[in-house]
Amino acid sequence: xxxxxxxxxxxxxxxxxxxxxxxxxxxxxxxxxxxxxxxxxxxxxxxxxxxxxxxxxxxxxxxxxxxxxxxxxxxxxxxxxxxxxxxxxxxxxxxxxxxxxxxxxxxxxxxxxxxxxxxxxxxxxxxxxxxxxxxxxxxxxxxxxxxxxxxxxxxxxxxxxxxxxxxxxxxxxxxxxxxxxxxxxxxxxxxxxxxxxxxxxxxxxxxxxxxxxxxxxxxxxxxxxxxxxxxxxxxxxxxxxxxxxxxxxxxxxxxxxxxxxxxxxxxxxxxxxxxxxxxxxxxxxxxxxxxxxxxxxxxxxxxxxxxxxxxxxxxxxxxxxxxxxxxxxxxxxxxxxxxxxxxxxxxxxxxxxxxxxxxxxxxxxxxxxxxxxxxxxxxxxxxxxxxxxxxxxxxxxxxxxxxxxxxxxxxxxxxxxxxxxxxxxxxxxxxxxxxxxxxxxxxxxxxxxxxxxxxxxxxxxxxxxxxxxxxxxxxxxxxxxxxxxxxxxxxxxxxxxxxxxxxxxxxxxxxxxxx
Amino acid sequence: xxxxxxxxxxxxxxxxxxxxxxxxxxxxxxxxxxxxxxxxxxxxxxxxxxxxxxxxxxxxxxxxxxxxxxxxxxxxxxxxxxxxxxxxxxxxxxxxxxxxxxxxxxxxxxxxxxxxxxxxxxxxxxxxxxxxxxxxxxxxxxxxxxxxxxxxxxxxxxxxxxxxxxxxxxxxxxxxxxxxxxxxxxxxxxxxxxxxxxxxxxxxxxxxxxxxxxxxxxxxxxxxxxxxxxxxxx
Numbered sequence: 005x006x007x008x009x010x011x012x013x014x015x016x017x018x019x020x021x022x023x024x025x026x027x028x029x030x031x032x033x034x035x036x037x038x039x040x041x042x043x044x045x046x047x048x049x050x051x052x053x054x055x056x057x058x059x060x061x062x063x064x065x066x067x068x069x070x071x072x073x074x075x076x077x078x079x080x081x082x083x084x085x086x087x088x089x090x091x092x093x094x095x096x097x098x099x100x101x102x103x104x105x106x107x108x109x110x111x112x113x114x115x116x117x118x119x120x121x122x123x124x125x126x127x128x129x130x131x132x133x134x135x136x137x138x139x140x141x142x143x144x145x146x147x148x149x150x151x152x153x154x155x156x157x158x159x160x161x162x163x164x165x166x167x168x169x170x171x172x173x174x175x176x177x178x179x180x181x182x183x184x185x186x187x188x189x190x191x192x193x194x195x196x197x198x199x200x201x202x203x204x205x206x207x208x209x210x211x212x213x214x215x216x217x218x219x220x221x222x223x224x225x226x227x228x229x230x231x232x233x234x235x236x237x238x239x240x241x242x243x244x245x246x247x248x249x250x251x252x253x254x255x256x257x258x259x260x261x262x263x264x265x266x267x268x269x270x271x272x273x274x275x276x277x278x279x280x281x282x283x284x285x286x287x288x289x290x291x292x293x294x295x296x297x298x299x300x301x302x303x304x305x306x307x308x309x310x311x312x313x314x315x316x317x318x319x320x321x322x323x324x325x326x327x328x329x330x331x332x333x334x335x336x337x338x339x340x341x342x343x344x345x346x347x348x349x350x351x352x353x354x355x356x357x358x359x360x361x362x363x364x365x366x367x368x369x370x371x372x373x374x375x376x377x378x379x380x381x382x383x384x385x386x387x388x389x390x391x392x393x394x395x396x397x398x399x400x401x402x403x404x405x406x407x408x409x410x411x412x413x414x415x416x417x418x419x420x421x422x423x424x425x426x427x428x429x430x431x432x433x434x435x436x437x438x439x440x441x442x443x444x445x446x447x448x449x450x451x452x453x454x455x456x457x458x459x460x461x462x463x464x465x466x467x468x469x470x471x472x473x474x475x476x477x478x479x480x481x482x483x484x485x486x487x488x489x490x491x492x493x494x495x496x497x498x499x500x501x502x503x504x505x506x507x508x509x510x511x512x513x514x515x516x517x518x519x
Numbered sequence: 520x521x522x523x524x525x526x527x528x529x530x531x532x533x534x535x536x537x538x539x540x541x542x543x544x545x546x547x548x549x550x551x552x553x554x555x556x557x558x559x560x561x562x563x564x565x566x567x568x569x570x571x572x573x574x575x576x577x578x579x580x581x582x583x584x585x586x587x588x589x590x591x592x593x594x595x596x597x598x599x600x601x602x603x604x605x606x607x608x609x610x611x612x613x614x615x616x617x618x619x620x621x622x623x624x625x626x627x628x629x630x631x632x633x634x635x636x637x638x639x640x641x642x643x644x645x646x647x648x649x650x651x652x653x654x655x656x657x658x659x660x661x662x663x664x665x666x667x668x669x670x671x672x673x674x675x676x677x678x679x680x681x682x683x684x685x686x687x688x689x690x691x692x693x694x695x696x697x698x699x700x701x702x703x704x705x706x707x708x709x710x711x712x713x714x715x716x717x718x719x720x721x722x723x724x725x726x727x728x729x730x731x732x733x734x735x736x737x738x739x740x741x742x743x744x745x746x747x748x749x750x751x752x753x
Binding site: 516518 | 698
């Protein structure tokens with residue numbers, strides 16, 4: 005008689021815990037389904053740093069069954085249409101580029117990159133992101149990606165969110181318990197019981213005693229209580245590639261109630277790292293991430309104060325340690341880790357929450373029926389998840405490798421060939437002669453599409469060699485049409501789209517319709 | 520449009536030609552409806568749901584044309600339909616801040632208009648009383664209409680309509696932003712609505728879409744007339 009999987013226990017109640025609970029419960033909860041429990045120590049609190057999402061969050065929330073209007077209201081969320089990278093290439097005042105969420109016009113059937121490069125560059129020629137995509141125009145004008153008449157989770161332009169992670173946890177908590185039948189236990193875990201085969205039999209709460217389950221999801225944050233501490237899965241340090249190991253974060257109030265809510269993440273390079281700037285409805289979240297091997301906290305605080313400007317003295321700053329890396333495997337025995345318990349990287353490109361969503365979604369979708377099946381699912385999950393971490397690490401490293409900044413050891417060390425993963429070096433070799441395309445990314449579990457690499461490469465001054473270029477501009481008419489379509493879209497959307505703040509204001513009163 | 524509040528002091532001598540009032544809707548392709556008139560109008564117009572551009576909320580509407588600014592029922596002189604939506608009948612009057620207003624620029628205000636606002640004895644004219652009745656009907660049914668639409672949306676009975684129509688002269692039109700009743704969803708579970716009367720209204724909306732064909736016919740007639748006018752073969 006095979007041992008069936010009938011119960012899941014999620015340990016930890018941050019964004020990772022509740023997103024996982026929501027995705028599993030939406031698929032397997034309810035009468036006759038799995039018994040799903042979430043244990044957390046409310047006393048311990050959560051880290052709650054993840055404030056930027058990917059567009060995947062729309063799909064995730066929809067699956068969990070939360071309305072977009074309720075989500076935006078509850079989490080002080082705003083629309084995010086990508087990221088603006090300022091000062092990353094040279095550090096000059098006019099040095100910036102966008103990584104928008106809308107693909108280049110016509111991509112991948114039409115690849116405008118070589119045509120854009122062939123047109124040459126001058127003071128009045130548009131940047132790559134501005135020439136091939138209308139979204140930078142929306143961002144620069146603080147316009148929203150959708151209308152009040154757009155259905156829930158659908159937009160005119162692709163979008164993600166900026167959100168208050170603590171409030172997201174609260175919203176998901178209420179929804180999971182009230183609507184999806186997840187049992188919530190507030191307790192401090194004092195011990196973990198094992199079975200003879202090494203599985204986790206139960207977590208023992210101070211007040212509730214042993215809480216048994218067939219599958220445990222470790223969402224315990226940096227402590228990695230089950231996978232790391234109990235099952236002894238080693239940590240895989242990646243700080244040899246990504247140097248960032250500290251963040252200094254502050255919450256900045258808006259100067260007045262009408263000031264624009266920026267509809268993209270602003271990432272501004274600094275001498276020893278970079279500053280994130282995320283606009284929520286009621287405040288901004290700003291933080292300086294840096295490498296403590298390269299600079300002391302005092303200098304960082306000084307630079308952060310300069311960035312924030314007047315009023316910085318009154319803000320409470322919070323230091324967060326970042327251990328760049330992940331567990332060697334993510335699912336061992338009957339325990340799978342999601343979120344910080346699985347690993348963490350610097351917040352560049354907002355990879356934290358999306359990895360939670362993808363992991364939780366896979367666990368929910370591939371939920372093994374039996375204990376024997378779990379080992380097979382675990383093997384697949386480990387291969388896939390490791391692939392994803394590697395791709396994210398490479399993509400983040402790309403931002404540093406392409407920089408020409410000379411103003412500190414932090415930037416120079418980042419270009420040390422010894423710190424660059426082989427796969428990334430291989431890609432860069434090929435991309436000298438051809439733009440990134442679908443053929444460079446062949447897994448079913450890719451993280452960033454080829455278009456994202458194009459935006460970063462050509463935004464940061466990387467160019468194809470001339471010989472390769474000449475062979476790749478064979479459809480000039482189609483290319484001209486593509487550039488013109490982008491220009492027309494800017495005109496059209498400029499006349500019709502509301503500002504980010506205006507649409508969010510409207511949402512306080514009206515709801516998006518489900519269709 | 521120049522809305523001013525209707526007062527006995529300013530407007531006692533006003534005369535109105537109601538037929539010309541509908542000219543204000545000559546370039547309107549959709550008229551908002553209230554719940555009570557949907558079943559009465561469904562035998563004459565396609566009845567759809569549309570979204571208010573300012574609030575994003577659904578409202579029921581009679582479709583008068585197949586593209587924005589097209590009213591296929593307006594002949595140039597009159598509104599050619601056996602039933603007229605209340606929002607056209609009330610013209611040139613409006614409700615603003617709870618008071619009756621009139622569009623002072625309306626072509627319906629004319630000295631030779633057959634309808635007076637105030638009778639010679641100083642009492643409200645029968646015409647004005649009928650307008651008051653229409654306006655209060657429209658205001659009074661707003662809440663019920665909103666509840667009806669909310670119920671349709673909540674019960675997932677609303678679907679987006681995709682209308683691809685072709686005309687006799689080869690031209691095509693694609694209407695977007697229109698929504699209708701999901702006939703299959705309604706058929707699967709008519710008990711989804713609270714009572715039989717509540718089922719009849721969405722059912723009437725389903726059948727009313729047959730009138731899209733009547734709109735196409737009206738448009739073809741109009742195109743043929745225009746072609747004749749310009750001396751081209753239809």
